[in-house]
Amino acid sequence: MKLYMYRGDGRKMFFLGLDVGSTNCKLVIINENAEIVYKDEKPVMGDVIGTVDSMLKRSQLEVPSVQSAAVTGSSRYLIAKHLRTELVKSEIIAHALAATSRHEVGTLLEIGGQDAKYITFQNGILKRFQINSSCGAGTGAFIEAQCRRLGIAIEEIDAYVKSADEEISISGKCGVFIESAVINAQKMGVKKQNIVKAVCKAVVDNYINEFCRESTILEPVWFQGGVARIQSIVKMFEEALGVRVHVDDECNFMGAYGMCLTAMKYMDEGNFDASLLNSPENYTKKYITCGECIENCSLLGYCIGEEVLFRIGGRCGKYC
Numbered sequence: 053m054k055l056y057m058y059r060g061d062g063r064k065m066f067f068l069g070l071d072v073g074s075t076n077c078k079l080v081i082i083n084e085n086a087e088i089v090y091k092d093e094k095p096v097m098g099d100v101i102g103t104v105d106s107m108l109k110r111s112q113l114e115v116p117s118v119q120s121a122a123v124t125g126s127s128r129y130l131i132a133k134h135l136r137t138e139l140v141k142s143e144i145i146a147h148a149l150a151a152t153s154r155h156e157v158g159t160l161l162e163i164g165g166q167d168a169k170y171i172t173f174q175n176g177i178l179k180r181f182q183i184n185s186s187c188g189a190g191t192g193a194f195i196e197a198q199c200r201r202l203g204i205a206i207e208e209i210d211a212y213v214k215s216a217d218e219e220i221s222i223s224g225k226c227g228v229f230i231e232s233a234v235i236n237a238q239k240m241g242v243k244k245q246n247i248v249k250a251v252c253k254a255v256v257d258n259y260i261n262e263f264c265r266e267s268t269i270l271e272p273v274w275f276q277g278g279v280a281r282i283q284s285i286v287k288m289f290e291e292a293l294g295v296r297v298h299v300d301d302e303c304n305f306m307g308a309y310g311m312c313l314t315a316m317k318y319m320d321e322g323n324f325d326a327s328l329l330n331s332p333e334n335y336t337k338k339y340i341t342c343g344e345c346i347e348n349c350s351l352l353g354y355c356i357g358e359e360v361l362f363r364i365g366g367r368c369g370k371y372c
Contacts, residue, residue, distance in 0.1 A: 065119040068111075068324060069311030070135075071146065072100060072125035075165030075193050076278070079107045080308040081115050082316065086153065090114050091305050100127045101134055101332045108326060120322035122311040126166070129372040133354075133362040135329065139314055139322035144169060144181050146310035151274055152176050153313055154300060158270030161289065161297070163259065163279035164307075165192045170263035172270050184262050191255075192279050198234055198251045202244055206282070209248060213284035216249040218242075230254050249284070256288040264293065273297050278304040330356060342366060 064084055071078040074096070081090040090111055096103050122139035123132045124146040132140045141149075143164070148171055151157045160171040168184040168191060184191075199206055220242060222233040230251070237247050273295050279285060280303040289297045302309060315322045340353040340363055349366035363371045 065316075065319075066115050066117065067312045067315040067319070068118045068121040069146075069308040069313070069315055070104065070121070070123045070125070070128075070131060071143070071305075071307035071311065072096070072104060072123060072127040072131045073165045073307075074126045075196075077103050077107060077125070078305050078308040079104075079111060080305050080312050081111060081118060082309070082312040084316075086313060086316065088302065088305075088309065088312075091302070091308075093304065096127075099332075100130060101335070104131055104134070105329070105332050108329070112326060118324050118326070120315040120319035121324035122315040122318075122322050124307050124311050130364050133364070135324065137322045137324060139311070139318055141311060141314055143167075143307055144171060144178075144183070146307040146314070147171065147276055148173070148178050148181075148310070149313050150306040150310035151276060151300075153310075155274055155298070156272055157274050159273045161259070161273065161275045161280075163192060163255075163275075163277045165278070167191060168259055168262070168277075170259075170267070172267070174270075182263055184259075192277065194230075195251065195255060195279065195282075198231070198248075201231075201234060202238075202247060204244070204248065209252065209282050210284050212245040212248040213252060216243070216245040218246045220246050220250045222247070222250040222254050252282070252285050253288060255279070256285060256292055259289075260292055269293055269295055271295055275299050276303050276306045280304070330361070335361075342371070344370070 067082050069080045077094050077096055079092045080088055083089050092107050092110060094103055094107055121135050121137045124141050124143050128140050147162050151160050157173050162169040171181040172179045196206060204212060220237060222230055234247060275286060275297050280299045286297050286299055300306060334356050335354045338353050338355060340351045342349045342351050347367055351363040351365040351371050353360040353363045365371060
């Protein structure tokens with residue numbers, strides 16, 4: 053039985069979720085039955101607000117009216133202020149909500165652009181989580197960087213791994229050391245496909261060493277994030293962990309999908325009206341000294357004219 057939700061004028065409701073990461077922004081819109089009706093992904097390229105604005109305009113061609121919006125990702129506080137929504141959640145919560153809403157989950161593996169996460173559940177309730185340490189050697193951005201160095205596309209990784217004919221060792225917890233090993237392998241004339249396979253293996257080994265060595269893997273195991281689209285890495289996880297690793301068809305959009313569910317559940321806190329948004333080019337930025345405590349933090353203010361609409365930064369979290 054489907055539950056239909058309507059606006060006051062009788063039209064169906066739609067809910068927007070954004071996962072504004074360090075490398076890519078993902079946008080998802082769901083209907084009243086939590087079905088995805090629109091999705092989009094775009095590189096951030098250093099312009100977070102501009103990227104979000106262009107994606108919103110594109111989405112409005114397909115879904116003109118959205119009832120509520122919620123945001124996660126590394127730039128979530130900035131974008132939430134820009135969108136004027138109160139619904140902001142961590143990536144842990146976003147991914148956990150999405151996974152458990154669609155599947156039975158014991159362990160959730162997630163590898164994003166700049167970080168990785170490990171989450172376990174008991175009876176559908178989040179039990180424990182970890183986020184990787186500072187090194188990015190086990191992240192999507194690291195894989196992209198090595199692909200650029202080798203002159204291949206991300207989409208070609210699986211084909212290269214399948215054609216590998218020799219096991220070589222590229223190991224280490226530090227991304228700089230692994231990159232040096234890749235450069236050295238190239239200089240020595242190692243086949244490109246063998247280097248690609250070794251890089252994938254290093255990503256998997258680093259993740260397992262970071263999260264899984266002293267952990268009990270609870271099944272079913274699900275893998276989310278853009279890296280989960282690489283079948284070779286999925287298979288390497290299965291071999292290393294000795295369990296089947298499931299991947300949702302929307303694995304790279306699950307953070308945004310989790311925020312859609314949040315926007316639907318708490319719609320009154322995430323009221324969204326695209327017509328009220330300021331154009332990114334109208335903002336001017338200036339640094340502001342807070343002065344509200346002894347830390348005296350330097351904040352980045354977003355202004356229109358002389359009016360400071362909102363501010364971001366500081367160490368205490370007041371202006372996150």
